Amino acid sequence: MKKCIPILFACCVIAGETSAMEGRLSQRITLKTPGNSAVTYNLRETAKEGGGILEADRQLPLTIRRQKTETDSEIRIVLTLTADDLLYYNVEQSFSTGLVHENCLFYMPGFWYHKNLRSPQSAPSFHTSDSWQVREDRLSTPLTGIYDEKSGTYYTVLRTDTPDCEALACHNYGEVILSGKTSLGFTGFRNADAHAALVFGFPYCEAPKSYIRKLTLAPAVRAFEKLEKGETRRLTWTIRKGVSPSYSSFVAGVWNDSFDTLDPQPLEPRHTPAEAKAILAEYFSQSYVGDYPLKFTSGVELRTADCESTDLAEVGFVGRVLLNAFNALEYAEANGREQLAAEARSIFDSYLQYGFTPGGLIREVVDFKRERETDVYSIRRQSEGLYALLNYLDYEKQHGRSHPRWEARIRTLLEKFRTLQNPDGSFPRKFRDNLTVVDASGGSTPSATLPLTMAYAYFKDEAYRRSAERTADYLEKNLISKADYFSSTLDANCEDKEASLYAATAMYYLTFISEGAERQRYVDLCREAAYFALSWYYLWDVPFAQGQMLGDVGFHSRGWGNVSVENNHVDVFIFEFATVLDFLAEACHEPRFERMSAVIRSSMLQLMPVEGSMFGIARTGYYPEVVQHTAWDYGKNGKGFYNDIFAPGWTVASLWQMLSPDRVSNYFANR
Secondary structure, three states: OOOOOOOOOOOOOOOOOHHHHOOOEEEEEEEOOOOOOOEEEEEEEOOOOOOOEEEOOOOOOEEEEEEEEEOOOEEEEEEEEEEOOOEEEEEEEEEEEEEEHHHEEEEEOOOEEEOOOOOOOOOOOOOOOOOEEEEHHHOOOOEEEEEEOOOOEEEEEEEOOOOOOOOOOOOOOEEEEOOOOOOOOEEEEEEEOOEEEEEEEEOOEEEEEEEEEOOEEEEEEEEEEEEOOOOEEEEEEEEEEEEOOOHHHHHHHHHHHHHHHHOOOOOOOOOOHHHHHHHHHHHHHHOEEOOOOOOEEOOOOEEOOOOOOOOEEEOOOOOOHHHHHHHHHHHHHHOOOHHHHHHHHHHHHHHHHHOEOOOOOEOOEEEOOOOEEOOOEEHHHHHHHHHHHHHHHHHHHHOOOOOHHHHHHHHHHHHHHHHHOOOOOOOOOEEOOOOOEEEOOOOOOHHHHHHHHHHHHHHOOHHHHHHHHHHHHHHHHHHHOOOOOEOOOOOOOOEEHHHHHHHHHHHHHHHOOOOHHHHHHHHHHHHHHHHHHHHOEOOOOOOOOOOOHHHHOOOOOOOOEEOEOOOOOEEOOOOOHHHHHHHHHHHOOOHHHHHHHHHHHHHOOOOOOEOOEOOOOOOOOOOOOOEEOOOOEOOOOOOOEEOOEEOHHHHHHHHHHHOOOOHHHHHHHOO
16 A cells, blocks of 8 residues: 655754753742732742752742753753742743744644634634633643744643642632642743743643633633642643644644653543443434434433433434434344334434425424424535435445435435535535525535545446545645634534544545545545544543542543534544544554554543443433533533533444444445
8 A cells, every 4th residue: 555645744953953942931930828919920040059940039938940951952841849838829931932923823732723713702712812821621732832834933832740630619710729739730822022932830820811611701810729838849841843844744743742742542441342332222212202203313402410302303413313323223133123123214214204305405403392493504414414324225225125215315415415516616514495505614515525425436426426526625725735624513613623523534435436646645635634633632631620520430531532612622523533543544654543543442432321330421321422621611510520411412423433443444345
């Protein structure tokens, strides 16, 4: 197999720059006496014998020693604080890069890309400020990077301590004394006299705003940790300098380096794939709703407290009704579950009869209780419904069963896709039944690539292949080459994980219907997009305080992905991506991908609700969705808990796909 064309990246040694790395660090400490406003002191390194002591203009009640180990391209910092008396402190360091701030792009993995200008003013972005610092548990890697577009020079700072504790805080704004010990510091970037600076410290401090809820910025917060007399706190960071030809290669190189440094390991699995499917299958049978013309599995707007079914049928995105029906059918027939198979077939039969609009689109969201349904449709939900239907038809064909009426329905829908597709290969994000465009944004385009490639393989119609190839042209030009992945998720309009994940998966699907140089092009584009998808997945385990349920049950965040800038929680959105990583590991001779896939596969089954270990969910197999791992909530409960309302339809579908690694290759092999 031809080796991938490499994405060029480097943590280059900059010849003669040792002195340039010196003298750029500045530091300050803020001390708080309970009941009084905190006071900040600038620190300087003394020229005392032995050096390394940081002092202020007045005597402080602690000794601060800083050790720096430097090379031409790296500074390793160890900061040791020893209290001479009881105190409450927050320490901050900044590193002035010398790069012109307006020429720079910024990177905080899983939270900040470029300048976050795809995000609204009510979420962290340059719309609000050109300087941001955040608590580390918001980030999939506790790192900030600054990239100069003109020179290709970049700097990063990575926290390298092992996180092992967290403390509760009474408030999430202002000056906050923590209730105990924490491992969480902060990291970010600052416009310092028109030059970009890395800023980092401990414990956490968020400015100019904290982000506490979807589209809700709050006042800044600075936390203070207590040091008893004689107690010592040791803190470590690594600053690196490098050169990279593009923002994409910068992100790729930083991810590789972070992966090597943090070295996440797979968890001991709680369940085998077969056991996991058996548990998840309980969701299929318990969630079945057969009281309406459309039959469906209830997967939207459920309460974690009781998991009682609702009257809401959603085809894609969140509910994933048709994909779950296919999963249920496949599982039921393989395991002799006749009733489950009958229920699954009833879902497909009902959608064939009642599940399409007058214009030939799939009815996406139908709320039977409120007697309403959406009249604005999306390329994402339509694509996900079509994707499930093609899997179903292929399965049926392999078992000697034909469905000409379904094939006709699908061909009609595919013609709607061809009509919607723009000359540049993109698809509008949202539209009406008459195909009038409501949202022309092309960020959701890669979701359409999957069913288009599948339709070509199933129907042998070159028109579908050409349509799929045109999506690749658009994705390469507008998303991948610009490193601009946005607006794929439907409940936010910002930088998000799913746009890059879908882009990588789209290119993976295209490799099955191409050969030679064209196939290699898709492999290379898949790899480039995959690094951005990977950047959203946690390489470390965020700490939780006692009393925060996720910590109490031993949850590890490694391998889980943050969602988007707007929705700052982790989830199990993975579907085929672990399989894509395994494919890239072989195609590109990159073992990190295979190792990260193993971390993801082992970690994402941690919260499986099963008798004796329900993890705060009322029913077996109803896998949790909004897993709140940082100081943010979706509306209820906050860090260490779930929101009270969740959508297990998509979580079950995602994990099922992860547990079926041969499904995609088998589909195309059958052709």
